[in-house]
Structure formats: structure tokens, C-alpha cells
Amino acid sequence: MSSPHSKSAAVAAALAALDADRTPERPVYRAAVRALLVALADRVPGRSVEVRVPPYGAVQCVPGPRHTRGTPPNVVEMDPDTWLRVATGRLDWAHAVADGRVRVSGARADLSAYLPV
Structure with missing residues (x-):
């Protein structure tokens, strides 16, 4: 966790809950997910890839065809x-992709060069 976004209180609280095998409280979970989605969109601006984390948010990022x-x-x-x-x-x-935890489609959907945020 090196970015200021990932050091937010919500991200820290959500990760602490996950480390303790607990589900974070919904408002904390939502704030953490959104903070990291915003960090990704800020780091890799663009509109060619849509990153979805239901039910909490989605962003478009990565340069290329809009x-x-x-x-x-x-x-x-x-x-x-x-x-x-x-x-x-x-x-x-x-x-995560190999295990099926991340579903990807499209030639530009590989985010490995941009993670962690």
C-alpha cells in the first residue's frame, strides 16, 4: 500500500476486516472500493476499459479508443x-485472473501494468 489513496482510513479498515476474516461494514467497504477505483482512474486516465466492482462502483480508464x-x-x-x-x-x-476471481474481456483489459495503485 504505497499510494495516498490506499492509505485512506476506509481502505485500512476494510483490509483489517478482511485480514481478520470478516466482511467490512458496508459503508467502509464502499468507501474503500471507490477510493481505489478513483486512484486507478487518476493514475491511468482514459475511457477504453471499464472496471466494475459491483455493487460499489465502476470507472473507465486506460488510454485508447473511447x-x-x-x-x-x-x-x-x-x-x-x-x-x-x-x-x-x-x-x-x-x-486473480487465472483463478477466475477477475473476469476480463477485450484486448486492453490487462491491468497488470497499473496495479497496485
Whole structure:
């Protein structure tokens, strides 16, 4: 956890809960997920990949062709637990994809060069 976003109180509290095998409180979980999504979008601005972490948020990032209508061709989706772990470097991107914890579609959907945030 090296970025100021990942050192937020919400991210720290959510990770502490996950480390204790507890589900973070919903407002904390939401704030942590969104803080790290914003950090990713700030770090890698663009609109060619949509990163979804239901039910808490989604961002568009990565330079390239802009998507404007319908289902984006480049989508990354995962659960909040996986996002917190991948975004903070606690879970390797390649392992998360190989294990099916991260679902990717499209040629630009590899975020490994941008993680952890």
C-alpha cells in the first residue's frame, strides 16, 4: 500500500476486516472500493476499459479508443474483496485472473501494468 489513496482510513479498515476474516461494514467497504477505483482512474486516465466492482462502483480508464454506447468491448469485473486485494498488491493480477476471481474481456483489459495503485 504505497499510494495516498490506499492509505485512506476506509481502505485500512476494510483490509483489517478482511485480514481478520470478516466482511467490512458496508459503508467502509464502499468507501474503500471507490477510493481505489478513483486512484486507478487518476493514475491511468482514459475511457477504453471499464472496471466494475459491483455493487460499489465502476470507472473507465486506460488510454485508447473511447467507448460510448452499449456494452464496452474492454471490461474488467471482480468482487470487492478481490478488488481491494489486487489494488493494494495483496493479490497478484495474473493469479486473480487465472483463478477466475477477475473476469476480463477485450484486448486492453490487462491491468497488470497499473496495479497496485
